[in-house]
Amino acid sequence: MGIRPYVAGDRLSLLHWPARARYGSWFVRQFAAEDSTGLRLVIDDRAGVHRRTDFEAMLSAVQGLVDAAYVEGRVFELATLSGSFMTLECGPRSLEASNVMLAAVLPRHGVSVPLKRGGVVVTTATGAQNLPAGVEHIVVPA
Numbered sequence: 460m461g462i463r464p465y466v467a468g469d470r471l472s473l474l475h476w477p478a479r480a481r482y483g484s485w486f487v488r489q490f491a492a493e494d495s496t497g498l499r500l501v502i503d504d505r506a507g508v509h510r511r512t513d514f515e516a517m518l519s520a521v522q523g524l525v526d527a528a529y530v531e532g533r534v535f536e537l538a539t540l541s542g543s544f545m546t547l548e549c550g551p552r553s554l555e556a557s558n559v560m561l562a563a564v565l566p567r568h569g570v571s572v573p574l575k576r577g578g579v580v581v582t583t584a585t586g587a588q589n590l591p592a593g594v595e596h597i598v599v600p601a
Contacts, residue, residue, distance in 0.1 A: 462486040472548070490534070498535040499578030500524060503586045503596075505540060506566035513583035517599040518561055521581055525557045538578060541567045 462475045465485035478486035502521055503509070509517070521537070528535055528547060537557055538544035545560055547553050572580075572591055580596040587598045 461489055463489045470546075498528075498533070500535065500537050501578040501580045502537070502539045502564055503580050503582035503590075504564055504567050505570045505572070505586065505589070506568045508586045508589050509566060509583045510585060513585065513599070514566065517581060517583050517586075518564060520599040522558070522561055524581075525554070525561070529554050536578070539564060539567075540572060540580070541570045 462478050463486060465474070465487050469487045473487040475486045475488050478484075500521065502517070525537065525547060529549065532549040534546065534548050536544060536546050537560065543560065543564075545556060547557055572589075572594060578595075580590065580594055582590065582596050582598060584598055584600065587596055590596055
């Protein structure tokens with residue numbers, strides 16, 4: 460939508476540097492209010508519930524979803540069940556950061572499934588068998 464003055468607590472990734480250079484004070488980019496189509500994808504990174512090839516296929520599918528969101532200019536959150544997360548905004552740096560995050564995703568022990576912030580869990584067929592009832596999920600076929 461435009462820019463507005465910086466308020467303590469705003470994300471630093473939203474800083475608008477050209478406005479800082481022009482006006483001498485900090486401004487942040489302001490986006491239109493998001494509608495109910497906001498999406499949070501949660502990668503199932505629990506150890507011991509996925510086959511290796513299925514896990515790699517799942518990460519490839521997530522990468523495809525990230526690429527599609529980038530092309531469409533959509534903003535959404537990418538997270539793991541182990542607690543890593545990032546907000547993906549429209550921009551090449553965000554796309555690069557998501558690639559780095561996905562490259563670092565490995566199965567982890569001691570990961571719990573209950574989602575505090577909601578979202579759709581992206582999992583494998585074997586991972587879906589171990590999800591509690593009522594957890595919204597997408598199964599990536601092998």
